[in-house]
Amino acid sequence: MEGITDAPYRRTILELYPEWDAVSTDFLRIPSQGSFSDKKILQHWGQYCQSNSDWAAKTTFQILAPVHAQVEQTVAQIQNCGIHSLDLNLGCPSRKVNSHGGGAFLLSTIPELKVLTALIRKNFKGTFSVKMRAGFRDDKNLLECLKVLQEEGVEAITLHGRTRDQLYKGVANWDYIKQAGDFLTVPLIGNGDVWSTSDISNMYHQTDCHSIMIARGALKTPWLAGQYRRGLKESLFERTINLIKYFDKLEENYRIDDFDEVGILKRFKALSRYLFDPFPNSHHLKSAFLRSRSLVQFRQLLDQLAKNPTNPHSEIPFSLLQKIQNPQNNTEYCHS
Ligand SMILES: Cc1cc2nc3c(=O)[nH]c(=O)nc-3n(C[C@H](O)[C@H](O)[C@H](O)COP(=O)(O)O)c2cc1C
Structure with a gap:
């Protein structure tokens, strides 16, 4: 592709x-x-x-x-x-x-x-x-x-x-x-x-x-x-564990090909288009990942998702959700 x-x-x-x-x-x-x-x-x-x-x-x-x-x-x-x-x-x-x-x-x-x-x-x-x-x-x-x-x-x-x-x-x-x-x-x-x-x-x-x-x-x-x-089915919890392993391996392989943090984050975002579809409120969840400012932030979101995959927004920082609901107001989140 x-x-x-x-x-x-x-x-x-x-x-x-x-x-x-x-x-x-x-x-x-x-x-x-x-x-x-x-x-x-x-x-x-x-x-x-x-x-x-x-x-x-x-x-x-x-x-x-x-x-x-x-x-x-x-x-x-x-x-x-x-x-x-x-x-x-x-x-x-x-x-x-x-x-x-x-x-x-x-x-x-x-x-x-x-x-x-x-x-x-x-x-x-x-x-x-x-x-x-x-x-x-x-x-x-x-x-x-x-x-x-x-x-x-x-x-x-x-x-x-x-x-x-x-x-x-x-x-x-x-x-x-x-x-x-x-x-x-x-x-x-x-x-x-x-x-x-x-x-x-x-x-x-x-x-x-x-x-x-x-x-x-x-x-x-x-x-x-x-x-x-x-013949397996996966729960949302299992899916988050799979996602963490997937992003770990992606990062390892992008580093082998000399991608820097910014480049890896861009690839993570490009690969995120459908990954969060099975979660509740997937549109908002995906937006949160796409708005990550760093790899660390992307990973924090993954960890938070793993804690509560069936109600992901309870674990995502309030500042980020606010940002998702009001996309005009960018600056506050960037510096939070
Ligand atoms: C972002 C994107 C890039 C694609 N690039 C290629 C490509 O380089 N070569 C190709 O044969 N098909 C390409 N396709 C078409 C897919 O191989 C496939 O035929 C199409 O998406 C339908 O299959 P799907 O429903 O499994 O996605 C691309 C599709 C998408 C969505």
């Missing part, structure tokens, strides 16, 4: 929650001119991949490219860097990316899709997969796209059950995943609105997909794969 799944985050997931079978980088946009250094490619993959072959084996490298980009040489370079699993982004809905012919736009231009995937396949000997939506403007090309991708040697397809024009509206349509799975011979990985262990069971049941890719649901519950595999 762009802006989220950086190397320290992925390393944290791999270390703490080995029940996930795979993680992916966010996309690296292949340049139209010039080239990347090997250092840039290896950094995007993550330093941790060079020190631990098990983690390297679980880390897919995602690229985003229009057909006219420097695909041939960059893909060959990625392979020479020792990366064994490459994923092409065919789902990005960004207007800018699409206007340059990349991401989900390629689902509307089958000849370009064919040329691009053939080029990647020819230059990459490792596992080649794609991550796509059900279409660009609409779903009319879905089966044709799947056919072309499979014919050009794509070995696994992740399908997000929305078209590009649907962005993130409504709920993902899992019928697309069922339809694609019935059509394909390569493994189909279902994606879209899987937030809980019961969503995982339901998606397997309703679509017969080979596996499931979880994005926002994994941000909400980073240990979801373990919960699913062990």
Whole structure:
């Protein structure tokens, strides 16, 4: 996920929650001119991949490219860097990316899709997969796209059950995943609105997909794969303990990658978007974390939450709650 799944985050997931079978980088946009250094490619993959072959084996490298980009040489370079699993982004809905012919736009231009995937396949000997939506403007090309991708040697397809024009509206349509799975011979990985262990069971049941890719649901519950595999439910108290362990490991890994306190706090906040959803008054609770002025303050809030997870506001300082209720009045809290 762009802006989220950086190397320290992925390393944290791999270390703490080995029940996930795979993680992916966010996309690296292949340049139209010039080239990347090997250092840039290896950094995007993550330093941790060079020190631990098990983690390297679980880390897919995602690229985003229009057909006219420097695909041939960059893909060959990625392979020479020792990366064994490459994923092409065919789902990005960004207007800018699409206007340059990349991401989900390629689902509307089958000849370009064919040329691009053939080029990647020819230059990459490792596992080649794609991550796509059900279409660009609409779903009319879905089966044709799947056919072309499979014919050009794509070995696994992740399908997000929305078209590009649907962005993130409504709920993902899992019928697309069922339809694609019935059509394909390569493994189909279902994606879209899987937030809980019961969503995982339901998606397997309703679509017969080979596996499931979880994005926002994994941000909400980073240990979801373990919960699913062990059939566990968690109380709010257990969740706070899990959150403390998670933030401890994140901090350790961001420090390994030379992040300073301010940088780590920013990452903590970026990763907090869904984490507090299961708690009462989650909106206010999340705001309190997002307003932390330091790592120490962020951790104090976590400790207070652990003391009373079912009524978190009883433990959060009055000054902070006042601030949440009156966002105009910033100064008093900053100095309290
Ligand atoms: C903040 C954010 C960043 C994303 N970045 C990427 C990306 O770099 N590559 C990609 O294939 N999909 C990306 N996605 C899409 C997700 O992989 C996924 O397809 C989508 O969120 C639906 O799945 P979910 O309901 O499990 O979140 C991103 C989604 C979000 C919310």
